[in-house]
Amino acid sequence: MLYKKRIYIDLDRxxxxxxxxxxxxxxxxxxxEEYEFETVEVACIYDELTFRGYLFVLAPVIFLLKHFSFxxxxxxxLVKKWMDLHKFQREYQKRPKSFFSSLMxxxxxxxFFVGQVLYRIKP
Known part of the structure; x- marks a missing residue:
């Protein structure tokens, strides 16, 4: 069983x-401006281990984006939907009730769970 470990995110990182x-x-x-919103305001919502899990899970997508354009x-x-979701949350202080919100x-x-596992493997 994994216990929850919360490590605050380093925005410079x-x-x-x-x-x-x-x-x-x-x-x-x-x-x-959109990039700044994503890297400052949205990143502050999540912890370092969630960010680590995000980088691990989405590494193939990042590779595809860097080297191909299809x-x-x-x-x-998807990123615009993600940003709209966070703008809604910031404005109304609640999550929208939508399929996309549940998916996100x-x-x-x-x-988060992948980040927890990666932290146990290499802190």
Whole structure:
């Protein structure tokens, strides 16, 4: 059984890592303001282990975005939905009741548990 370990996120580390949003920002899909919103306001919601799990799970997507362009539009659509979800949460202080919101909650939970396992393997 894994116990919950919460390690607060280092925003400088987030900005230095290659993420989906940094690649989309480099490709000019995301504006600098949208990228800043994603890396500062949204990243503060999650802890370091969730971020570690996110990087591990989405490494193939980041690789595809960096080296190919066929998935750019689809991934950009998902990122925009993700940002809309967080903007809604910030404005109304609650989660929207939608399929996409449930899907994103499941993805965050998956990233959290993967991050917990990775922390146990290599702290």
């Amino acid at each position: 987030v900005k230095k890592r290659e993420t989906i949003c940094s690649v989309l920002n480099n490709k000019k899909y995301l504006s600098d 998935a750019d539009d689809f991934v950009f659509y 909650s499941l993805c965050v939970l998956l990233a």
